[in-house]
Amino acid sequence: MSETAEHADHHIDVKQFHPRAQAAIHNPKIRKNFRSAMDGLMAKRKAAFEGWDLETLRDLGANVRLRALANLPDLLEQLENKLTENGIKVHWAVDGDEACRIVRDICKARDAITVIKGKSMVSEEMELNHYLEEQGIEALESDLGEYIVQLAGETPSHIIMPAIHKNTGEISKLLHEKTGTDLSNDVEYLTASARQQLREKFMNADVGVSGVNFAVAETGTLCLVENEGNGRMTTTVPPCHIAVTGIEKVVPGMEDVSALLALLTRSATGQHITTYFNMISGPRKAEELDGPEEVHLVLVDNGRSSIYQDDELLDTLRCIRCGACMNHCPVYTRVGGHAYGTTYPGPIGKILMPHLIGLDEGRHLPSASSLCGACGEVCPVKIPIPDLLVRLRQESVDGDRLHPAKVRGHGAKRSAMEAMIWKGWAWMHASPGVYRFGTGVASKLRALQPASAGAWTNYRTAPKLAAKTLHQRMKERGQ
């Protein structure tokens, strides 16, 4: 347990969402960076689906994911068997800490001291880099965005574009300070110098760690989607490759992959396909000339099997991590990814993180939404994100006696005062006579209405009560 506590002590306090969000809103640079990036991504996604029957395609995406989830334990076993047959070693981890220890043990067994990493959100969930550093193992990110974020000592602010909060000038300054690259606003130059630095690292790394986009049970294949080639380097050059993934990433066959791939890249960045679609089904064979001699897969649960228990919450596990929900989220666009203080920001973070960190810790997440529905509208696998937000709001205040809350840390947001207000509100609105009397009196006394109404009037004038209610006017009309 001491290991766990130590591991967790540099967590950002998720509960401090408000001050971080407020700071972001008053930061013109953050506002501009995210607005222009999200506008671009929304436009590209739209263009990429032109000519498609998108609703039918999204239905297929949803069904493919639901079918996989319906058979999840069987598929995981099939995947394990097939991968083992192919020479890939499979490990299981109940939580992030166990997954970290598995990675460490593999590294130690090889006397590995340097790890190069491809992009992996699950490894962010595990806080693997931090853990490995503590164990004396260097873990270096190789995705350019992740590399930049790591050099800055930050966390990703977007699951697909980790360094989207930074502009070229800031990145140039950072690279200059940390790696000695000349100051320049030439993106080609900055990219080329990162290529040079990282090539050395790829050649010398003892282990490569990557994520997985889809794990195919039928053939025992790990699929990775990327543009840079760092994923291929990570999984090909070092003598040992460790892939880490959530248990929900398994799909029955390659055909399922063809559907999800069509949705994933178009939803994420508006690309018809990424530069590389890398399918790994085994370590290097004796006669082969390159590729890792060892390949491992770490299947990480970390709260997913709890989500799996409930029919409604289960939909959270459909997610294929495209980021379209955050690209289209008006809240995310205003506050950026860091405000959330969570591994996964934006709408998917709001419905996923409470399961990973507890609804007490993540109590502000479900409410930080206007429920506008843009996320659900673009989700390639039709996760009903707004409905799940409402469900978690209910759980955070224990608000439904018919459906007792299930998520760890539920009820943490309930206050006696607020509960009392809603009870009073419900009594009035479930009693038509009381309602008519109350609203009638309010209209008569509208001259006494205060001009200030809390936070509302910091930005707006107070709404003005009408002289007569609709009820009164309809009565006058004899209706």
Place this chain on the structure above:
Amino acid sequence: MSARETILQRLRNRTGGELTVPECDFSVLERPDWSTTERVERFEKMIESVHGEVHHCTEDSWMDRLAEVLATRGARNLLVAKAHEIGQSLRSADRNDLPELLIYDEPIESWQAHLFNEVDVSITSTRGGIAETGSLILWPTVDEPRLMSLVAPVHIAILKASELYTTFHEAMKAQNWAAGMPTNALLISGPSKTADIEQTLAYGVHGPKELIVLMIE
């Protein structure tokens, strides 16, 4: 109890009970049966939109085009396969307009630094292509190892127009991928790129800066 058993047991003893398995209708992925010409056009349009280059040639002319491509880039060398007919014919052609030919016939460990630092261009075969997305299908082999398409600044791929499929879904079915996959398989759709610095596209971040397709028609 092991983590494996704990996880599988939790999944199997789901409190919500058995889940219904939905039907999956993949027909939305299908496209009308394009002609080879249409597939070639679409492929070219798509791969050029992501900075790839297509040169049309024939069984007889591809080596001339290759020589031109290499000459304009001032390539010092070209990495070729040992056994594949592409490598074979290049080596036996004995042309003086080609740069030095390198062969990937030793384990990477013995010449990694050379491959990473000294090789200018590599050429590989493909296992067909996908018109809809402008993708090349590569199944690296002992003869054409994985890094051949990744490390050099320029990657040249030979694609037969007759081996173009319309969609990934079609290609995967036609080649019966379900029956088994090689240790590594790839779809490559353009040169390596990133937009991680302020959404500005830059090519060749880790892999090749240029992807050139010699389309044999």
Place this chain on the structure above:
Amino acid sequence: MVDPIKVYPSKPAKVYFYGTCLVDLLYPDAGIAGVELLEREGIEVLFPRNQTCCGQPAYTSGYHDQARSVARAQLDLFPGDWPIVVPSGSCGGMMRKHYPALFKDTTDEVKAAEVAGRVWELTDFLLNVCHIKLEDLGEPTTVAMHTSCSARREMGVAEVGPKLLGQLKKVNLVEQIRPEECCGFGGTFAIRHPEISGAMVSEKVDTLVEAGAKQFVTTDCGCLMNIAGYAEKNQKPLEGQHILSFLWARTRGKGGQQS
């Protein structure tokens, strides 16, 4: 989230009018305008006296017990077989989309589903059930339209407002950039996260003004009080109206049986 296929009923002799609490207290003119428009179409309007609120504020705040008790009080208001029309995408969405879930596994399950199936957003009903034809009697003007998120995504009526406004010959409809983006109201969201909501509404007002509109119309009173309230407080040259008030004001006195 939107119904895959919406099956509109044929034009009925009567409808139930569900006014909503915001219209009742703050914008009764919009409610009366809706009633007048329906009556001009020859439809008798039934106004259940015991209506209060659809329950949405408690529902989206997570207080489902309270939402259910208020919603239950609404279920008995519509004994006849007539459609229920609502001058709000948001309250309409609550009744049509969320009542079935709210009453699932209760004795009111069947009734809730039955009521939900009869709920229509009023402008949608005017256009697609009444096939209303509007004759513009107003002076030339320029407006922008803000369709609420629930009207757009839960009730699927994004096309309706612009089509109705398009029937008005002297109304120049301009479109703001990002018309589909939320104005930042979101019910209690505006109170729980005031800075974020404030940032959203300020951009919404800017885009409406930049589009060249001095006035905007909207399907929902929440958006109306948010956007117009922000414009007023910050002295932006923008006024707002419920779309029903606007449509009635521009066409009143024509072809009606009453009024």
